[in-house]
Amino acid sequence: MNKKETMELLVEDGVIIANTHVVLKSKDHSNFYFDKDMASSRSFHLFQLAEILAQQIVQKVNNGVDVVASPAYGAISLGALVAYWLERFLDKPILFVAAEKAESSAFRIRPRLAVKLSGKRVVVVEDVTTTGGSTKRAMDEVVNHGGIVVCLAVLCNRGNVDAEFFGVPWLFSVFSKEDLEIFSPQRWAASECPLCRGGTAINTEVGHGKEFLASENNLTNNKNQG
Ligand SMILES: [Zn+2]
Numbered sequence: 001m002n003k004k005e006t007m008e009l010l011v012e013d014g015v016i017i018a019n020t021h022v023v024l025k026s027k028d029h030s031n032f033y034f035d036k037d038m039a040s041s042r043s044f045h046l047f048q049l050a051e052i053l054a055q056q057i058v059q060k061v062n063n064g065v066d067v068v069a070s071p072a073y074g075a076i077s078l079g080a081l082v083a084y085w086l087e088r089f090l091d092k093p094i095l096f097v098a099a100e101k102a103e104s105s106a107f108r109i110r111p112r113l114a115v116k117l118s119g120k121r122v123v124v125v126e127d128v129t130t131t132g133g134s135t136k137r138a139m140d141e142v143v144n145h146g147g148i149v150v151c152l153a154v155l156c157n158r159g160n161v162d163a164e165f166f167g168v169p170w171l172f173s174v175f176s177k178e179d180l181e182i183f184s185p186q187r188w189a190a191s192e193c194p195l196c197r198g199g200t201a202i203n204t205e206v207g208h209g210k211e212f213l214a215s216e217n218n219l220t221n222n223k224n225q226g
Helices: 003-012 036-040 043-061 076-090 111-117 133-144 179-183 209-225
Strands: 067-071 095-101 121-129 148-157 171-176
Touching: 003 043, 003 171, 003 179, 036 043, 036 076, 036 121, 036 148, 043 076, 043 121, 043 148, 043 171, 067 076, 067 111, 067 133, 076 095, 076 121, 095 111, 095 133, 121 133, 133 148, 171 179
Parallel strands: 067 095, 067 121, 121 148, 148 171
Antiparallel strands: none
C-alpha cells in the first residue's frame, strides 16, 4: 500500500477531514481536521497501517524488540496490532502493554505487566505526536520499570518533533506533517477567517464549532438587547 492509498483510508474513515470549516481547540478556524479518535474505528484499516509501522521497525531494529507499549487510550488498538505484526515478522513472542493515564498527566502500567519490562527492548507506539509531551511521559513510565525504549512508532507525526527530541535512535511514522500538505491545511484567527466571510457553514460535528456558534449567538443576543 503506498502513501496515497493509506491517506485514502484515513479520508474514508473520517480521520482526515479536508475542505471543511472547523473551529480548533485554540479557537482558530481551519479548513482541515485530523480526528485521531476515528483511526481505531475501522480495525481492518488499522491492521494495515500497523503492518506498515511494523515493517519500518523490523527494517531498522531487526530482532531487537521484545515489547510494544502504548499510551491510553487512542494508541492501544494500534499498538496491539503492531505487536501482532512484529510477532509474525520476527517469529517470536512480542508482549503488548498499555500505559494508562494516571494522576497529574503521568502514565501508569499495571504492576503485573510492568514487571515484565525490566531489561526488555520496547517499541513505544503512539497514534499522534504533536508536541510530544504525552508520548514522552509514557516513555518515562516504561523506563521507570527498567524498559529500554529502542524506537518510537506513530501513526501521524503532526508536530516538529523528531527522534532526537525523544532521545531514541528512530522515530517511525505512517504520515508526517509534510504528507498532510497535499490537503493544503490552513488556519486563521476567527476574525480573519475567509470561510466565515464567505458564509461557509461551520462543521459542528468535530472540533469546537458548536461552542463557537453558541458564543456567537450570545453575542448577537446581547447586542440586540443592548
Ligand atoms: Zn471561520
